[in-house]
Amino acid sequence: MPSIKLTPAQRKTHRALAHHLDPVVMIGNDGLSSAVVKETDLALNAHGLIKIRVLGDDRQAREIIFQALAEQLNAAPIQHIGKLLVLWRPQAEKEKAPKEERPAGPREFKVLKYSKRGGQRPEMKRVTVLGNERLTAGGQIKRAKPKIKSIKKASQA
Numbered sequence: 001m002p003s004i005k006l007t008p009a010q011r012k013t014h015r016a017l018a019h020h021l022d023p024v025v026m027i028g029n030d031g032l033s034s035a036v037v038k039e040t041d042l043a044l045n046a047h048g049l050i051k052i053r054v055l056g057d058d059r060q061a062r063e064i065i066f067q068a069l070a071e072q073l074n075a076a077p078i079q080h081i082g083k084l085l086v087l088w089r090p091q092a093e094k095e096k097a098p099k100e101e102r103p104a105g106p107r108e109f110k111v112l113k114y115s116k117r118g119g120q121r122p123e124m125k126r127v128t129v130l131g132n133e134r135l136t137a138g139g140q141i142k143r144a145k146p147k148i149k150s151i152k153k154a155s156q157a
Helices: 008-018 034-047 059-072 151-156
Strands: 023-027 049-054 076-081 084-088 107-113 123-129 133-135 141-143
Touching: 008 049, 008 076, 008 084, 023 034, 034 049, 034 059, 049 059, 059 076, 059 084, 123 133
Parallel strands: 023 049
Antiparallel strands: 049 084, 076 084, 107 123, 133 141
16 A cells, blocks of 8 residues: 655644654564554554654664555655654544433432531532523522513514
């Protein structure tokens, strides 16, 4: 599979995004093994844009590893600076789970009221909140204010 070709502007954008990333794959003295390729593939699937640190000192070997990873994983080579390599591959769109509709009607909450004195247990209350009510941070129930109709709409109805 050929690697992805990017324009210089796209490559510049990805370099800027990768600046603050930490390396997620480390390639040791053994070089490019099947385990390294597998981990890099998993990281690309999870993150899309990754940094790889190569521990070897040979620049030619790092360049060969960089191009080989890009070719094998169908990724775009973004940057090779020192011992860091940056690869990018577009992530597949994740399907969102369908939102479950919350059934209408009253909901029940547990409200803990802590004592002002530190050594006592908090008091627990069960509170039922109706559809037109909400529970505040202090454990109070607030009713929704009635909707104000305009004078024009009231006269037309």
